[in-house]
Amino acid sequence: MKRNWLVALIALMLVLAACGGDGGTDTTEDGGTDTTQAGDGGDGEEITLRILSGNVGAEFESNEIAADLFMEQNPGITVEVVATPDFVEDRLGQYLQLFEAQSPEGDVFQIDVIWPGDLAEHLIDLNEYGGADEVAGHFPAIVENNTVDGKLLGVPWFTDAGLLYYRTDLLEKYNLDPPETWAELEAAATTIQEGERADGNQDFWGFVWQGNAYEGLTCDALEWVASAGGGSIIEPDGTITINNDAAIEVVNQAAGWVGTISPPGVTSYGEEDARGVWQAGNAAFMRNWPYAFSLGNADDSEIAGMFDVSPLPGATSGQSAATLGGWQLAVSKYSEHPEEAAKLAFFMAGESEQKRRAIDYSLNPTIESLYEDAEVLEASPFFGDLFDVFTNAVARPSTVTAPNYSDVSSLFFNSVHSVLTGSADAEDAFLELELDLVDQTGFDTGSP
Amino acid sequence: MALATEEKAKEKKGSQSELAKGEQRLAYWLLVPTLVILLAIAFYPLGSVFYSSFTNDTFASEVETDFVGFQNYSDLLSITFAELPQELDDSGQPVIDPDTGEPEYLSPVQVLPRQPRAYREVFTFGLFGNQYVLGATDADFVLSIIDTLIFTVTTIILEVIIGLGIALVLNVPFRGRGSMRAAMLVPWAILTAVSSRIWEWMFIDTRAGLFNIVFQNLGLTDGQTAFLANESFQLPAAIIIDVWKTTPFMALLLLAGLALIPSELYEAADVDGASKWNQFTSITLPLLRPTLAVALVFRTLDALRVFDLFQIVFAQSKYSMASFAYYELIDSQRLGYSSAASVVIFLLITIFAVVYIRSLGIGEDD
Structure with missing residues (x-):
């Protein structure tokens, strides 16, 4: 009988482990920590600040450089840069776990343009540390986005808008112009893909983008819908507009790309997956954020100097839409050194840092004057050419749906994803989405 | 067999020496740390999971928490079956897909109930020439x-x-x-x-x-x-x-x-x-x-x-x-x-x- 007990005990332990297991095992994404020591750390006045930031492209490297600069200027403060997951959902998850524990482990957080409303209760008001002066030269719309109930929750760090990357050499080879409509893009992508495959590159695709079921698909699909005059899912006045013919048509059109001009696996792509195909020279067009510009021109890139960017196509010429992205630096309410943390945030989002990041990493400044800076424009000429794209980008409905934006977004991207993978047709998917959004938000429906 | 052994054990208990009793007490005391640890690291978290499963508690937020009874469970596990009727055109004739020659059916979203709670499609399947859909409140x-x-x-x-x-x-x-x-x-x-x-x-x-x-x-x-x-x-x-x-x-x-x-x-x-x-x-x-x-x-x-x-x-x-x-x-x-x-x-x-x-x-x- 003894063994019987032993087995039962083991079974119980496994069962218990199952119950506790779902939150605790999230150490799977790369959480690389890098400490750069300054000073001996032995005296009591040594302060350590931890900044949790992205690891997309060269972000981590850039932040390490910024941390070193800050430490040089501020002896006695050690800055640790902590890389967080690429997928914004996973990153938010990591932040929330720290916030739930009210942990002082994180001081400065890189937060998405859609989060200030959702995270408000965990962030300090930067105005208490002179934030108003710091953000004076920044784009007012972004500062406004970071202000909740009169509190400045984040200092704008870099802004983002969806862009169309295209291969200048291939357009020339096939005698094509940069496409201005989705139909033109389809035609050009088909021509180039057929041509390049006939020339021996079997892995060549026309167009790569972000099709995985995650926030990135919300951005991409919002661009399609808005560029077709299909509204912006939920309008700023709280009208649910997604279930309309223009939106249905353009999403069906996008579903037609999967497996034809875009790889079948595009429905599992994030930003870095798309950039991987693109930078290996295996795509004619790519939808991505500005960060891919400097990386595409880096020494290890197959396509350095062979591409350019333009506004995304629209349903008709000139009807282009780009989703507004971008990241802010915020300070946690649970930080033990809020004043120093705010100082670090202001430094990293300050003019000299933004300029360095614009030149070295093509990360868009949020300070208006930098768009006229000669050095910046020399490194990333498109900042000047596409200034309107950055200032007129379409916002996701995060303000109007706060604090439920992430649910709204996941309803939307799951719905679009089901159309892209062919498990639903757009008409049914958007009818159901509309009903779900009504349930979720309580808003009325209308036309865009 | 088992009963007899137990009785024997009981008899033995009655005639236990002081020494044996003392050892038994010591054994219990020695078990206490293990039990405390077990309570703290296994049963407390488990209990709190059970407790919060009856609430609408929000993670990483100080939003007020209410007791919601079995609401979460019924949202998780409610399922329904429905037959998908054939799609009819204006004259009442079934619509036939021109590509496959198969009749077309209404889509699940038009068939599944939405009140008082919305059901979503889990999957559809054919049985005896009819199409059915399994719907769930949380597909x-x-x-x-x-x-x-x-x-x-x-x-x-x-x-x-x-x-x-x-x-x-x-x-x-x-x-x-x-x-x-x-x-x-x-x-x-x-x-x-x-x-x-x-x-x-x-x-x-x-x-x-x-x-x-x-x-x-x-x-x-x-x-x-x-x-x-x-x-x-x-x-x-x-x-x-x-x-x-x-x-x-x-x-x-x-x-x-x-x-x-x-x-x-x-x-x-x-x-x-x-x-x-x-x-x-x-x-x-x-x-x-x-x-x-x-x-x-x-x-x-x-x-x-x-x-x-x-x-x-x-x-x-x-x-x-x-x-x-x-x-x-x-x-x-x-x-x-x-x-x-x-x-x-x-x-x-x-x-x-x-x-x-x-x-x-x-x-x-x-």
Whole structure:
């Protein structure tokens, strides 16, 4: 009988482990920590600040450089840069776990343009540390986005808008112009893909983008819908507009790309997956954020100097839409050194840092004057050419749906994803989405 | 029998010496730290999960929490079946798909009830010429239960068969057996997080991936199959990864069981002229049964709570029960709802454990 007990005990332990297991095992994404020591750390006045930031492209490297600069200027403060997951959902998850524990482990957080409303209760008001002066030269719309109930929750760090990357050499080879409509893009992508495959590159695709079921698909699909005059899912006045013919048509059109001009696996792509195909020279067009510009021109890139960017196509010429992205630096309410943390945030989002990041990493400044800076424009000429794209980008409905934006977004991207993978047709998917959004938000429906 | 023994034990108790009583008291005191630790690290969290599963608690927020009774459970588990009527045109004639010649049916979203609660399509199926739909208030969770069960059953069967084969081979003495045994364990020793990533790259949707290049060279595909994005390949891919990783563990357990079988039995069987197959079915399998049962319990309970593989490889495009609970907690911040999902997982696993222990009669044969 003894063994019987032993087995039962083991079974119980496994069962218990199952119950506790779902939150605790999230150490799977790369959480690389890098400490750069300054000073001996032995005296009591040594302060350590931890900044949790992205690891997309060269972000981590850039932040390490910024941390070193800050430490040089501020002896006695050690800055640790902590890389967080690429997928914004996973990153938010990591932040929330720290916030739930009210942990002082994180001081400065890189937060998405859609989060200030959702995270408000965990962030300090930067105005208490002179934030108003710091953000004076920044784009007012972004500062406004970071202000909740009169509190400045984040200092704008870099802004983002969806862009169309295209291969200048291939357009020339096939005698094509940069496409201005989705139909033109389809035609050009088909021509180039057929041509390049006939020339021996079997892995060549026309167009790569972000099709995985995650926030990135919300951005991409919002661009399609808005560029077709299909509204912006939920309008700023709280009208649910997604279930309309223009939106249905353009999403069906996008579903037609999967497996034809875009790889079948595009429905599992994030930003870095798309950039991987693109930078290996295996795509004619790519939808991505500005960060891919400097990386595409880096020494290890197959396509350095062979591409350019333009506004995304629209349903008709000139009807282009780009989703507004971008990241802010915020300070946690649970930080033990809020004043120093705010100082670090202001430094990293300050003019000299933004300029360095614009030149070295093509990360868009949020300070208006930098768009006229000669050095910046020399490194990333498109900042000047596409200034309107950055200032007129379409916002996701995060303000109007706060604090439920992430649910709204996941309803939307799951719905679009089901159309892209062919498990639903757009008409049914958007009818159901509309009903779900009504349930979720309580808003009325209308036309865009 | 059992009763008699118990009575005897009671009799003994009455006549216990002071010394024995003192020792017993000491034993209880010595057990106290273990019990306290068990309470703190196992029963307290479990209890708090049970408690919050009856609330609408929000993760990482100070929003007020209300008691909601069984609301979370009914949201998670309500399902309904509905027949899909044929689509009729204006004249009342059924619409026929011009491509396939099959009649068209109304889409599930038009058929499934939305009041008082909205049901979503889990899947549709045909039966006796009619089309039906399974709807659920939380289609993702119901689907994750189905997927996890399929994953569990398939991986366990494959792991037992392959693991037993490996164990039988490694149980035979041959030169280099020690290093073979060590080599066999490598997949199991690699962290799931790492091995999942490795497999993710092998399954990548272009010819940069191993599988695509192999299949293309064999002339089976064009080398652009999206194994991890295409719904029909997702579960098979997950099963392959898990079988690769966990078969060594199964083999190791079974090897230990094989080592316990006395070789005299086989010698005797040889003398009696029993064939190898007879020896396997009449000696090896019955004597391996207790070990096999333990291995099955281990693996089944482990597979039912699979999390890391699904979270890393599929994120939100395919859920296991545990990764569903994770995303409800972390992404949607619904602590109460996620707790309810965890409790459902807990109960399911408990049922499996009880059924196993009963039906396999673990420990009863001694």
